[in-house]
Amino acid sequence: MNLIGIAFGAIFVSNVVLAQFYGLCSFLGVSKKRGPALSMGAAVTLVITLSAIISWVIDYYILVPFDLRYLNTIVFILVIAAFVQLVEMTIKRFSPPLYQSLGVYLPLITTNCAVLGVAIDATQQLSYNFVETATYAFFISVGYAFVIYLFSAIREEMDAYDVPRNYQGLGVGLITAFILAMAFSGFVGVV
Amino acid sequence: MKSTELLTRGLTRENPVFVMLLGMCPALAVTARVETALGMGILVILVLTLSNLFVSLVKDYVPDQIRVPSYIVIIAAFVTMISMLTEAFAYDLFVSLGVFLPLIVVNCIILGRAESFASKNKPIASMLDGIGMGLGFSLALIIISSIREVLSSGTIVFGEYLPFFATPGDVTQLIAGVNVSDYGIAVFGLPAGAFLTVGLILAIRQGMQVRKEGASA
Numbered sequence: 001m002n003l004i005g006i007a008f009g010a011i012f013v014s015n016v017v018l019a020q021f022y023g024l025c026s027f028l029g030v031s032k033k034r035g036p037a038l039s040m041g042a043a044v045t046l047v048i049t050l051s052a053i054i055s056w057v058i059d060y061y062i063l064v065p066f067d068l069r070y071l072n073t074i075v076f077i078l079v080i081a082a083f084v085q086l087v088e089m090t091i092k093r094f095s096p097p098l099y100q101s102l103g104v105y106l107p108l109i110t111t112n113c114a115v116l117g118v119a120i121d122a123t124q125q126l127s128y129n130f131v132e133t134a135t136y137a138f139f140i141s142v143g144y145a146f147v148i149y150l151f152s153a154i155r156e157e158m159d160a161y162d163v164p165r166n167y168q169g170l171g172v173g174l175i176t177a178f179i180l181a182m183a184f185s186g187f188v189g190v191v
Numbered sequence: 192m193k194s195t196e197l198l199t200r201g202l203t204r205e206n207p208v209f210v211m212l213l214g215m216c217p218a219l220a221v222t223a224r225v226e227t228a229l230g231m232g233i234l235v236i237l238v239l240t241l242s243n244l245f246v247s248l249v250k251d252y253v254p255d256q257i258r259v260p261s262y263i264v265i266i267a268a269f270v271t272m273i274s275m276l277t278e279a280f281a282y283d284l285f286v287s288l289g290v291f292l293p294l295i296v297v298n299c300i301i302l303g304r305a306e307s308f309a310s311k312n313k314p315i316a317s318m319l320d321g322i323g324m325g326l327g328f329s330l331a332l333i334i335i336s337s338i339r340e341v342l343s344s345g346t347i348v349f350g351e352y353l354p355f356f357a358t359p360g361d362v363t364q365l366i367a368g369v370n371v372s373d374y375g376i377a378v379f380g381l382p383a384g385a386f387l388t389v390g391l392i393l394a395i396r397q398g399m400q401v402r403k404e405g406a407s408a
Contacts, residue, residue: 018383019382020220020382021220021382021385022294023216024215024216024219025213025216025299070271070275071271073267073270073271073274073293073296074264074268078264078267081260081263107259110297111297111302112297113216116293116294116296116297117290117294120290120293120294121290125289165397165398166398166401167390167394167397169393169397170212170390170393171390171391171393171394172390174386174387174389175386177386177390178383178384178390181382181386182378182383185381185382185383
């Protein structure tokens with residue numbers, strides 16, 4: 001499979017949020033305003049890409065040769081937790097305003113199921129080599145950032161309208177996500 | 192707090208999915224079929240009970256700074272064990288849950304309960320809280336999956352993934368002369384339908400709450 005195919009498929013066809021249901025907590029939680037949604041998308045892109053690459057290297061050079069693959073959940077979650085801690089310290093050191101705006105959501109990236117899900121998918125379900133894994137991980141997280149930004153823009157726009165009382169809050173948010181998911185399902189079969 | 196309250200508060204008043212909006216990923220992803228949802232519910236009850244018990248037992252020995260990573264390792268160990276047991280005794284369920292089985296590790300409900308309840312309470316109370324919250328999560332999954340499976344295929348199939356049904360079949364066989372499977376709405380079986388179902392359930396819940404507040408005011 002060529003890299004362009006992987007990239008397109010990762011963003012649109014098997015979109016991480018709308019088709020695979022990874023990372024819904026942050027998708028629904030951090031999408032009220034466009035600014036934080038975009039920063040969250042950027043932070044998640046960084047974490048998913050690099051932790052998937054590290055996980056792939058550990059899986060390929062340590063877990064598979066020593067027949068330890070059944071430990072992959074524990075190993076990957078430790079890699080992710082350590083890596084998120086590292087990103088947090090780096091952002092705090094070099095960009096305090098960004099650190100402020102991400103706030104509590106930064107440590108929560110550890111428990112964003114998109115990160116562990118992509119690491120497990122990239123090593124187990126899909127038999128990709130190193131370059132393909134890096135491409136897949138980068139573009140799947142670009143798909144996440146794209147959709148969370150789109151969703152936050154719609155939700156911001158929706159504030160101006162009078163939503164029926166029972167649907168206020170997450171109810172109408174989920175129905176918006178339903179329409180977005182319907183639109184994205186149009187891409188199925190393109191790649 | 193009384194033990195009956197610990198067991199039942201997760202079902203309605205503090206339901207983890209519908210009220211606290213935790214664990215949305217599995218609630219949307221494995222609910223296309225009632226049976227996979229039930230299987231996921233059982234596994235989460237097991238992991239949540241065991242991890243709450245152990246977190247509560249070790250809480251006094253874990254330094255505060257590395258609290259969360261330690262809890263995650265405890266949870267990951269139990270998830271690995273449970274997933275190996277599932278692979279051995281319910282292979283079909285193992286295959287159909289796929290990546291969502293290891294993803295129980297990052298289910299916010301489990302870390303949330305460890306952090307907010309088990310790290311502050313006694314072992315027995317933490318176990319009961321784990322069972323109660325797990326039951327609430329399972330109830331939410333069963334409600335969502337029943338609606339989705341009935342609307343998408345017109346029936347509820349059982350005996351396909353879980354090993355404890357004697358004879359596989361579906362519920363329409365129990366009602367003679369009914370054939371609703373021709374009228375399925377396919378979208379409810381697809382990812383998009385999951386968002387719609389949960390959105391509508393949240394709206395109904397909010398409506399009930401508004402009405403109750405209106406009646407009492």
